[in-house]
Each structure stands twice: as structure tokens, then as C-alpha cells.
Amino acid sequence: MCYFRHLQVKIFGIRGCFFGIANMILVKRMRETLYSTLLFQDISFFDSQTVGDLTSRLGSDCQQVSRVIGNDLNMIFRNVLQGTGALIYLLILSWPLGLCTLVICCILAAVMFVYGMYQKKTAKLIQEITASANEVAQETYSLMRTVRVYGTEKQEFKRYNHWLQRLADISLRQSAAYGIWNWSFNTLYHATQIIAVLVGGLSILAGQITAEQLTKFLLYSEWLIYATWWVGDNLSSLMQSVGASEKVFQMMDLKPSDQFISKGTRLQRLTGHIEFVDVSFSYPSRDEVAVVQNVNISVHPGEVVAIVGLSGSGKSTLVNLLLQLYEPTSGQILLDGVPLKELDVKWLRQRIGYVGQEPKLFRTDISSNIKYGCDRNISQEDIISAAKQAYAHDFITALPNGYNTIVDDDLLSGGQKQRIAIARAILRDPRILILDEATSALDAESEHNVKGVLRSIGNDSATKRSVIVIAHRLSTIQAADRIVAMDSGRVVEMGSHKELLSKDGLYARLTKRQNDAVL
Structure with missing residues (x-):
């Protein structure tokens, strides 16, 4: 018995390892696909979407999907196998008792399905509200100087707290739904035990089964009920992941802009x-x-x-x-x-060389910002020459690491950023x-x-x-x-x-x- 138990642990461990690897590959490919899909959309798409919402989809939503393979499918697969084995053994022991237990499990599965659909709907709403809260936080932090100057800290806190309150309300309803689901399980679980004892006792008196068989039946019915409960719990979590990732899959299905697919x-x-x-x-x-x-x-x-x-x-x-x-x-x-x-x-x-009014620089070194987008081989001498023509060389060399200095919002003034952008345009030889x-x-x-x-x-x-x-x-x-x-x-x-x-x-x-x- 110990040998088979040890073998079972090993099999479950190996299966969990494979599911973990599959989970890592899934999330990586999801993020790659979503990022590349968004990258090739028309600029009008970004006019209608907020940065906080898109980053939330890439971050928390994709991570939520990782539970599907890493935990949910793994546990559902395991408990379905265990529950099926337990049900077969129960029907062999006593098919009347087995059918009674199966009916109760079907009722439990129906409650589980309704709860899972509710979880899916709730999860989608939670992700949308979370994305809105992230957008408020990102906007506030990026405009912190404006917030400080106008003294609107309390106003911004109210904006953020509004979404937190909505999130708390939904979470409260979600907890209440979980309580109802848990109460249903406990009720049906105890009903199974009572029915098994009553029907089993009558069967023993009628000489149809023995006390030993009834004991085995009680143990295996408990195993079946708990397997059903675990399947329900993991399935509701699965539906929650599906609801959270629904927007992700919608975005992944977007077709790239015609500009990128037409020759x-x-x-x-x-x-x-x-x-x-x-x-x-x-x-x-x-x-x-x-x-x-x-x-x-x-x-x-x-x-x-x-x-x-x-x-x-x-x-x-x-x-x-x-x-x-x-x-x-x-x-x-x-x-x-x-x-x-x-x-x-x-x-x-x-x-085309383009220099805008408020050029945005990437958080890389200055040399990389100047040669950004050039499709030809660029030497450091070319970069320095372009910077000199844009009257940017002097202030760049005065920086701590010169052309290797990492660009930071507080590091450069607006005029210095413009001169780097002008150097970038000159270097392109447009x-x-x-x-x-x-x-x-x-x-x-x-x-x-x-x-x-x-x-x-x-x-x-x-x-x-x-x-x-x-x-x-x-x-x-x-x-x-x-x-x-x-x-x-x-x-x-x-x-x-x-x-x-x-x-x-x-x-x-x-x-x-x-x-x-x-x-």
C-alpha cells in the first residue's frame, strides 16, 4: 500500500511539473501575441484606449490565465479521474446507493455550473474596474507635479477610492455567492451521508450488503463528493480566469492595420x-x-x-x-x-525625419535614442556628428556618463530633449x-x-x-x-x-x- 501511495505521489508530481511548464509557455505566448497584436493596430485604436487598460491586459489579465493550466486544469483533471474511479466502485458495491450518490453529485454539479457562470461574469467586471483604477493611479503619478502644485491630493484619492469601492462591492457579492455555494456543498454532503446510512442500514437488514461494504461505500462516497467539490471549486476558478481573459482574447483576435499587411x-x-x-x-x-x-x-x-x-x-x-x-x-x-x-x-x-513639439525619449542611453529607427549601420562618430549639428554635443558630454547616460524624465530639460530629437532627424539623412x-x-x-x-x-x-x-x-x-x-x-x-x-x-x-x- 505504501508503495502504491509513493508511486501516486510521484505521478502527481510529474504531472504537476508538466502542467507548470505548459503554463509558462502559455502565458509567454499570450503576452507575445497580445503585445504584437496591439503594436500593429491603427493609431486611432490607441486614441480610444487608455494606457492603463492596455497594460492591465498585458499584466494582470494574462497572469490570471496562468491559473488555468498551472492549477485549475491540473486539479480538475486529477479530481475527475479520482471521482470517476470512486463512482465506478460505488456502483459495483451497490448500484441503488451509487445512483443516489450520483443524483446528489449532479445536483451539486448544477449549483457548481451556476456559480461558475456568475464567477465568469464577476471576474470580467473586476478586471475592467481594476484597469480603470490602474489608469487613475498611472495618470496621477505621471502628473504628480501638477497634483502637488494645485493641491488636489484628496481629489485624486477620491477618484481612486471610487473604483476601489466598486471593487469592494463586487468582491462582497462574490464572497456571498461563495458562501451560498459552500453551504450547498455541506448540505448535499451531509444529505449523502444520511441517505447512505438509511438506505445502507435497510440493505443490511435485507441481507443485500454487509456492514463492511457499507463502510467502504461511505468512504468512497465521501471521496466522490469531495472530488465533485474540488472540480466545482476549480471550475469556478477556471470560469473566473476565462472571464478575466475574455478581453485579452478579443484583443488578440484583432487584425493588424492594413498598412502592415499590404505590400x-x-x-x-x-x-x-x-x-x-x-x-x-x-x-x-x-x-x-x-x-x-x-x-x-x-x-x-x-x-x-x-x-x-x-x-x-x-x-x-x-x-x-x-x-x-x-x-x-x-x-x-x-x-x-x-x-x-x-x-x-x-x-x-x-x-522621413520628424521632430515634434514635445519629443518623447525612451529610457535607454542617449546614443540609442539618437540612432533610434535608423536602418543603416551607424557609428558613434555619426551620432556625435549629428549631436554637434543639433547643438546637443556640449550638454551630452557634460552628463555623468556622456552618450551612455540613461535618459530620465528629470534628467533633461524640454530644450535638451528637442535637440536630441533634432539630432535623431539629422542622423536619418531624410x-x-x-x-x-x-x-x-x-x-x-x-x-x-x-x-x-x-x-x-x-x-x-x-x-x-x-x-x-x-x-x-x-x-x-x-x-x-x-x-x-x-x-x-x-x-x-x-x-x-x-x-x-x-x-x-x-x-x-x-x-x-x-x-x-x-x-
Whole structure:
């Protein structure tokens, strides 16, 4: 007997090991699949999703699924085998008693199924509320300086506590449901013992079974009931995992953006002739509002075109459309006469240099941030050369580890981040250069120096880069070949600095207001 017990322990241990390995592989592949699926979604997908929700799906939701194989399926498989063996032996001992026990187990299974479905629904709700709570916490911590300045700690605590209270209410109902399930088990378990004793006693008096058989029956029926209870408990946990992972599987089923699955055209030679032809656009989240309306702009190779206008006039939206982050609602954008949507997206973006108003740097060393996205071999000398052109070399070498310094939010100022982003754009040697408020955080001297560099790389006769500049500081774009003034998503003026001043229109008014503000 001891030998078989020892063998059983070994078998269970080996099985648990295999289930643990399978669990590790499952969770790893789930996270890989989910991350890659999210990575290749349209940018509009991220406009409608919060960072806290997505990270919660990648983190806690995927980990919740690990219980399915690591524990739930393992224990369900084990107890189903044990319960089946016990039921067969009970029917052999006494089929009337065995059938009575089976009926009770079926009732217990029905209660178990209802409880499991409730657990699935509750788990899905818990994960959604947890994701909302995580989003509040992440937002508060990322904006801690704003919270401190405005003294809204209690307000933020109330926001977070609101979701915690909802989570506590659901957990309370979940505990009550577990209590009902546990009470049902205990009631049915004791009912089984009472029925077995009564029917077994009558069977002994009738000479149908012996006292020894009744004793064995009581032991094996208890084994069957407990096996059923364990199956129910693990099945409810399984349903809870399924409910928690439902959103994960929905996201994993998302198809990647058409940009990444369609094979676009790669031009043999890119000159950088850009044309916006009757382009209109509305963001998917608010399609009733036209952000850009019937825009017609042409940018020739080697030309610097500046786009100005009030906030919300559609300047940055044009850049987003050119970068193919969104597709125009109507009209089209041509590059060297070829519609932008027909081109290979990855190939196109490798030939575009982009510097935004608030560049985000990755938490890696400065060298890696500068060469980020370059598909050619880059030497350290190339990185240093680009940093010097962007007037970033001096402050980088003054850092504790120079170009190997890990970027931190508190380490660099806004202007320093912009200069690193400009160095990244210079290093790419782009055919098209887009500057969206690229010098807004620079001091006057750095802006003057960087403007000269940007102008020189835009008008390099050997490359003839096309440059699009968006700026609120009109001093930044006075030397542009053409200036496009936009208002409410429409082009209202176009010409050189002198021509637009003489028209006394929108551009002239903006220039006058800035001059008055300086005075």
C-alpha cells in the first residue's frame, strides 16, 4: 500500500511539473501575441484606449490565465479521474446507493455550473474596474507635479477610492455567492451521508450488503463528493480566469492595420515632391467635426514650406496624414505623383525625419535614442556628428556618463530633449523633414543656431530635401520659401513672408500680435 501511495505521489508530481511548464509557455505566448497584436493596430485604436487598460491586459489579465493550466486544469483533471474511479466502485458495491450518490453529485454539479457562470461574469467586471483604477493611479503619478502644485491630493484619492469601492462591492457579492455555494456543498454532503446510512442500514437488514461494504461505500462516497467539490471549486476558478481573459482574447483576435499587411510600392528614386489634393479629414472619435477641409498644398524638392495658424487650425493634422498615422476622409496625398496609401509604409517612414513639439525619449542611453529607427549601420562618430549639428554635443558630454547616460524624465530639460530629437532627424539623412514646433522649447541662441542647421539640411543641393515647418513663433519661419496660413482647417493664405504681410490678412495679424507681445 505504501508503495502504491509513493508511486501516486510521484505521478502527481510529474504531472504537476508538466502542467507548470505548459503554463509558462502559455502565458509567454499570450503576452507575445497580445503585445504584437496591439503594436500593429491603427493609431486611432490607441486614441480610444487608455494606457492603463492596455497594460492591465498585458499584466494582470494574462497572469490570471496562468491559473488555468498551472492549477485549475491540473486539479480538475486529477479530481475527475479520482471521482470517476470512486463512482465506478460505488456502483459495483451497490448500484441503488451509487445512483443516489450520483443524483446528489449532479445536483451539486448544477449549483457548481451556476456559480461558475456568475464567477465568469464577476471576474470580467473586476478586471475592467481594476484597469480603470490602474489608469487613475498611472495618470496621477505621471502628473504628480501638477497634483502637488494645485493641491488636489484628496481629489485624486477620491477618484481612486471610487473604483476601489466598486471593487469592494463586487468582491462582497462574490464572497456571498461563495458562501451560498459552500453551504450547498455541506448540505448535499451531509444529505449523502444520511441517505447512505438509511438506505445502507435497510440493505443490511435485507441481507443485500454487509456492514463492511457499507463502510467502504461511505468512504468512497465521501471521496466522490469531495472530488465533485474540488472540480466545482476549480471550475469556478477556471470560469473566473476565462472571464478575466475574455478581453485579452478579443484583443488578440484583432487584425493588424492594413498598412502592415499590404505590400506597398517602393519608389526607385524619391525626390520628395509632396501634394495635398483636396484633402479633408475628421478624427474617427469625432467624425462629425471636420479638422481639415479641402486642403491643396504642394511642396517641391528642396523647398521649405511653413504652415502657420491658430491652435486647432489643422496644422499638425496635416503632418499626421503625411506620416500615414491616419487616412484622409476624402482627397489624397501624392508623393512624387504616387498616392501615399499605395506606398510601403515602413519604406516611406524610413525616409522621413520628424521632430515634434514635445519629443518623447525612451529610457535607454542617449546614443540609442539618437540612432533610434535608423536602418543603416551607424557609428558613434555619426551620432556625435549629428549631436554637434543639433547643438546637443556640449550638454551630452557634460552628463555623468556622456552618450551612455540613461535618459530620465528629470534628467533633461524640454530644450535638451528637442535637440536630441533634432539630432535623431539629422542622423536619418531624410528626404523629407517635418518640424512640428521643433524649436519651441529652445532658448533664443540655440533656436538661432538650430534654425541655421535645419535650413542647411533642407536646402542641401546634393539631396534637395523637402522641409515642412510648423511653428507658432513666426520668427522661426520668416525665411521659408512659402508660408501657408490656415484657419479652421482651411488654407486661407499662401505666399512668402513679404507677400503675406502686404496682404494684411491672417498672417499679418498673427505677426503683429507677436510683435506687440514682445514689446
